[in-house]
Amino acid sequence: VNNTGLHIKRLCLIGVGLIGGSLVRALRRADAVDEIVGCGRSRASLETARELGVIDHIEPDPAKAVAGADVVVIAVPLGAMQNIFTAIAPALAADTLLTDVGSAKASVVAAAKKAFGELPAGFVPGHPIAGTEKSGVQASFAELFEGRRVILTPTAQSSASAIAHTRALWQACGAEVVEMDISHHDEVLAATSHLPHMLAYSLVDMLARREDSQEIFDYAAGGFRDFSRIASSDPTMWHDITLANREALASLLEQFSMDLQKLAAAAREGDSDYLRNIFTRAKQARDRYEIKDTR
């Protein structure tokens, strides 16, 4: 009973971390859910989630956890998706809504196909464009998705009602929901999220490997702090994302690597026009983006 018309009796959350925890906190706040079953590998983390009131019950076995749930949300790292799909496939009721929050979508859909054979009509892959460099249920909060975009990438088998319900679920969390083709999603995210993370990780690693790394970090100024913040993100999660979206990401890394070589050559040759063009175009694009994003 709430303004979106969504009402979930029993939600099964598999993977109770920052994203999953924030999602169920937001759904509770919207009075959109009665009961939440939490499932995950770490008993301690599930206990914490229950103590925080993020989940009501603990069920470590995925097949048992999905029993009787009208909605199942998978919020585990991408590398764990295959095992979860395989575990729940025999137990999932036909009318259950099934969605996930993975940052790459083609690999998730491939994992589901492997587990289910034919994809269930109730399966609607999703990806909330939100997060922080923190992780774990302790970092979760109900406002995480407010005003953020959630991209749904329905499969050819997703039913219209399952898509509508998944949409309502995220709207209840304050998110703006859009739909995108699976491979296009992976391309766009490689450019806007996965590539920047690779650059931040690689830069910090390159500096950390230097003999004078202590001094280097001593003199890193404010710009560096902002630039490198995302290098604090969870290494396992990003390992999984990198492998899950490897084709799109590797192409962009190679393209960017070439751009840097051209920039190095332009600097050495004193090619003022080349440098000015890049810096000016980038500033204009970044300033337009900032205006839009903070509207």
Added chain:
Amino acid sequence: VNNTGLHIKRLCLIGVGLIGGSLVRALRRADAVDEIVGCGRSRASLETARELGVIDHIEPDPAKAVAGADVVVIAVPLGAMQNIFTAIAPALAADTLLTDVGSAKASVVAAAKKAFGELPAGFVPGHPIAGTEKSGVQASFAELFEGRRVILTPTAQSSASAIAHTRALWQACGAEVVEMDISHHDEVLAATSHLPHMLAYSLVDMLARREDSQEIFDYAAGGFRDFSRIASSDPTMWHDITLANREALASLLEQFSMDLQKLAAAAREGDSDYLRNIFTRAKQARDRYEIKDTR
């Protein structure tokens, strides 16, 4: 008359922007200066500075501006340094303290040598590790240097008393002053500041040149905003820095470009250990840095 013992009767500021403006605001707040003469190419900007009370007098001619000053601070873009040194060299009194705020030091010292022949004993090159992506005197504020580091790179000719006075000047602004060898400064800054700026500019430019750039920026999440903020920095300033520190910077760009190619190959080949090692080392280094930097 203040706790550092520094007292400047007449300070000549050549280049009244974010850094120069903030410096004289801080000196005034510390009651370390009586009178400030502002010099620069833009009459409008100088008028604004006078209206804001940042400077007391306007003198557009550098040679006239330095007359009678006990301290001269050059805070123009690196590309304008040579012209300023050449203009003031004949007019500068022998006992004047001369310093600058350039982000690369070897090129500044080379420009001074060209103008002065033998470097003046009163010349102490400096570089405050502070700034924002904004520019102009309107963006200046007295607190900019509080708790920030200022690197002095004295020349072989710099007198001990000139070094001590430059040190006192920055300490009066709340900065922590350290000394560094000229070429070592340029190496360290290439790694911690110049390279990150190149990466942010290049990434935003690469994305802006795509056909789907509008959509790309629509889906850029919070991590991208932080990561790319420095791409809003002044293109002319960064053009000058890139050329002034081209050798150190181009080497790092080439090295980083190779690192990205290795990373792309590891992603394609599914080399989990390689990816995990980079991401884990980077997170550890970044987390240590964050703790230190926000102490």
